[in-house]
Amino acid sequence: MGFGVAIFIITLGAxxxxxxxxDLGPVDLNAIGVILMIVGIVSFLLQFVFARQLGSDGPRRVNGPAGRDTSHDGDD
Structure with missing residues (x-):
C-alpha cells in the first residue's frame, strides 16, 4: 500500500x-469505520518508518556525482 491508499482507508473509515x-442489522458500520481508521494509521506509520530507513543514506552512486568515476585515488 502507498501513502495515498493509507490516507484513503483512513478517510473511508472516518x-x-x-x-x-x-442500520444494517448485524453489521456495525461504526466498528468497521474504527477498524479501517486504525489499519490506515498503522499502514501510514509503517510506510513512513520504512521510507525513512531506506532513504537515510540517500541514493547510492556508483560513479559519484555527475557520472564522474570516483573509484581511483587521483593519481593518473
Whole structure:
C-alpha cells in the first residue's frame, strides 16, 4: 500500500464512523469505520518508518556525482 491508499482507508473509515447513519442489522458500520481508521494509521506509520530507513543514506552512486568515476585515488 502507498501513502495515498493509507490516507484513503483512513478517510473511508472516518466517513463510515462519523457520517453514515444506516442500520444494517448485524453489521456495525461504526466498528468497521474504527477498524479501517486504525489499519490506515498503522499502514501510514509503517510506510513512513520504512521510507525513512531506506532513504537515510540517500541514493547510492556508483560513479559519484555527475557520472564522474570516483573509484581511483587521483593519481593518473
Amino acid at each position: 466517513i463510515l464512523k462519523f457520517a453514515v447513519n444506516a
